[in-house]
Amino acid sequence: METKRILSAPFTDEKIKSLKAGDMVYISGTIYTARDAAHKRLCEMIDAGEPMPFDFEGQVVYYAGPCPAKPGQPIGSVGPTTGGRMDAYSPTLISLGLRCMIGKGSRSEEVIDALKQHTGVYFAAIGGAAALMAKAVKEAEVIAFDDLGTEAIRKLRVEELPVIVAIDSEGNDMYKIGVEKFRQE
Amino acid sequence: MREIQASKITELVEKLCIEACYVLSDDIYSALNTRRKTEKSPLAKEIIGTIVQNADIARNEHCPMCQDTGMTVVFIRWGQDVHITGGFIEDAVNQGVRQGYSKGYLRKSVVKDPLDRVNTTDNTPAIIHYEMVPGDEFHITVSPKGFGSENKSGLKMLTPSAGIPGIKKFVIDTIFHAGGNPCPPIIVGIGIGGTMERAAYLSKKALLRPVGSVSDNPQVAQLEKELFEEINKLGIGPCGFGGSTTALAVNILVNATHIAGLPVSVNIGCHATRHSEGEL
Numbered sequence: 001m002e003t004k005r006i007l008s009a010p011f012t013d014e015k016i017k018s019l020k021a022g023d024m025v026y027i028s029g030t031i032y033t034a035r036d037a038a039h040k041r042l043c044e045m046i047d048a049g050e051p052m053p054f055d056f057e058g059q060v061v062y063y064a065g066p067c068p069a070k071p072g073q074p075i076g077s078v079g080p081t082t083g084g085r086m087d088a089y090s091p092t093l094i095s096l097g098l099r100c101m102i103g104k105g106s107r108s109e110e111v112i113d114a115l116k117q118h119t120g121v122y123f124a125a126i127g128g129a130a131a132l133m134a135k136a137v138k139e140a141e142v143i144a145f146d147d148l149g150t151e152a153i154r155k156l157r158v159e160e161l162p163v164i165v166a167i168d169s170e171g172n173d174m175y176k177i178g179v180e181k182f183r184q185e
Numbered sequence: 186m187r188e189i190q191a192s193k194i195t196e197l198v199e200k201l202c203i204e205a206c207y208v209l210s211d212d213i214y215s216a217l218n219t220r221r222k223t224e225k226s227p228l229a230k231e232i233i234g235t236i237v238q239n240a241d242i243a244r245n246e247h248c249p250m251c252q253d254t255g256m257t258v259v260f261i262r263w264g265q266d267v268h269i270t271g272g273f274i275e276d277a278v279n280q281g282v283r284q285g286y287s288k289g290y291l292r293k294s295v296v297k298d299p300l301d302r303v304n305t306t307d308n309t310p311a312i313i314h315y316e317m318v319p320g321d322e323f324h325i326t327v328s329p330k331g332f333g334s335e336n337k338s339g340l341k342m343l344t345p346s347a348g349i350p351g352i353k354k355f356v357i358d359t360i361f362h363a364g365g366n367p368c369p370p371i372i373v374g375i376g377i378g379g380t381m382e383r384a385a386y387l388s389k390k391a392l393l394r395p396v397g398s399v400s401d402n403p404q405v406a407q408l409e410k411e412l413f414e415e416i417n418k419l420g421i422g423p424c425g426f427g428g429s430t431t432a433l434a435v436n437i438l439v440n441a442t443h444i445a446g447l448p449v450s451v452n453i454g455c456h457a458t459r460h461s462e463g464e465l
Contacts, residue, residue: 022228022426037302067252067292076290077249082333082366104333105366105425126232126424127333127368128457129239130252149304150292162235164228164426175365178427182226183420 006160010058011099013119019165021172026160027123031060031102033154035081038145039089046092053144053153056097063103065150066140067130075140075156079130080104083122087111094118102163106175116171124166124174136161187264187321189465191272194325197463198281201327202257203289205461206249209240212396213372213433213458220370220430229428233370236423236456250457251368254291255329257282257311258389266321279309294332314386326393328460334371334453337363340385343447352377352449353412359451360416360432365425368455370433372396373416376450379440388452391436393460400437409435423456 007015009029019025032054034042042052063083067076083103090101091114099120104127115122125133139157146152167173214237221233243250259278269277286293286308293308339359343351356375363371374394376387400406413435422428433456442448 024228024231065252065292065294067249067254068290070248070290076292077243077252079252081253082336084366104368106364124365124424124426126235126239127365128251128455129235131243131246131248131250132235132239134248135242149306150294164232164424166426174426178226178228178422179364179420179425180427181420182422182427182429184418 004160009060009100011060012058016099016119016121016169019121019168021165021168021174021177023165024162025165026162027060028159028161029157031062031156031158031161033062033064033066033156035063035065035151036085037148037151038153039086041145043089043092046096054155056093058097058099060100060102061093061098062156063101066134066154069140075134075137077130078134078137079128080125083107090114094120106173107167112167112171112173115167115169119169121165121169122167123163125161125163133161187267188270189267189323191269191274191277193465194269194274194277195281195284197325197465198259198278198327199285199288201325201461201463202282202285202291202329205327205329205459206254206289206291207247208244208461209250209457210460213456214240216396216433217370217456220433224428224430226422226428228426229423229430232423232426233430249289249291250459251331251455252292253294253331253333254286254308255331255459256295257308258328258330259311259313260316260326260328260390260393261313262316262318262322262324264318264320264322267323275313278311278313282309282311283307323465324462325465326460326462328393331455334367334455337367338388338450338452340381340448340450342381343449345445345447347447349408351447352408353415355449356412356451357415357419360453361419361421363453364421367453369421369425370423370430370456372454372458373412373432373435374452374454375435375437376452377437377439377448378442379448381448383440384448384450385452387438387440388450391438392452392454392458394436396434398436402439405437405439409437
């Protein structure tokens with residue numbers, strides 16, 4: 001593979017537009033974890049008109065519920081969870097400024113439309129590669145929903161977190177393109 | 186009558202929970218390396234390499250391969266001449282899970298009630314399957330099951346007229362629709378026959394059979410081979426981004442069934458398909 005392409009989070013529209021489905025990139029900077037229960041709660045808070053735990057603009061949300069950290073480490077193993085379970089919530093968050101999501105597995109047409117409309121991107125991390133990904137996390141802090149345990153929202157400082165562009169801002173979807181290319185009838 | 190202390194069961198289950206989450210079994214590890222060489226997609230090759238690297242880190246640094254350390258499924262093969270003393274077997278197993286998930290820094294993913302969804306915070310209760318056998322052996326396999334793959338599994342009650350083509354269609358449809366979600370390259374466990382719940386149990390048990398093993402029933406072995414080839418032609422590939430490696434193995438277990446039925450269950454195991462076993 002060619003030289004590492006390292007991107008710093010949060011993201012600008014220009015940077016997002018430069019990403020194409022199938023690219024392998026590395027993210028450095030600040031990202032936030034949120035999965036099923038946190039998404040449900042965020043959307044309930046939006047409906048109730050309450051303020052969000054962090055500003056979504058240009059931000060990256062990582063669908064992950066880490067293992068407990070061993071003493072002296074910022075976090076335990078932390079790989080991606082299935083993005084499709086967040087399909088019901090993502091278009092709302094994208095419309096409020098969220099630009100990037102990291103998960104695994106395919107997304108709904110509604111999510112792809114929202115990415116196209118608001119210049120967003122869906123990254124996939126390698127499912128199960130949680131020990132490797134934990135090494136990229138330098139700091140972790142629970143910033144909301146502490147009662148949810150592993151599902152709490154965490155602010156992470158990451159260095160070179162490896163991801164693949166799964167769905168780009170033009171709606172190109174690796175889950176379709178890749179499979180079609182290698183499918184044998 | 187051989188006696189086994191309940192506390193010994195707890196100790197063994199604790200150890201197996203940690204071992205299963207930290208150490209990728211040799212059969213899967215070598216299958217990944219073999220398929221990496223034959224894989225046609227450069228991106229997929231890279232991904233398989235990363236999966237192997239992740240397994241190395243987990244094994245060497247004693248941490249979980251995957252953050253989803255699963256719902257703990259425990260298979261117990263229990264000789265009828267063995268008597269458990271000093272406690273109830275179920276409590277002993279659950280105590281082992283509690284200790285293993287705490288000492289191993291494993292994620293606690295179990296909610297007590299599927300509707301209320303409040304975490305039990307110790308990953309109990311485990312799902313325990315008992316198989317009574319003659320003699321005095323006592324064998325435990327712990328297989329933590331993540332739900333990325335579990336959620337994509339399925340069961341169908343086919344009619345006898347559906348036959349082998351019907352079985353194949355159901356399996357292929359299930360795998361194709363699962364796509365990249367269950368973390369391919371996958372292990373496919375299939376249970377055919379019995380009743381509804383027996384087929385489901387067998388499909389999970391089939392995941393424990395080593396990668397590279399073949400059914401001793403020639404007709405079943407042939408079906409395993411055909412399904413393995415057809416699944417790898419689907420193009421799903423590692424992570425679901427396309428490639429020639431979608432499955433590392435197809436393992437089938439069969440059971441006697443009713444004249445009117447043909448139950449088929451597909452249980453998908455991710456590229457880690459964790460399990461660890463021990464004897465008392």
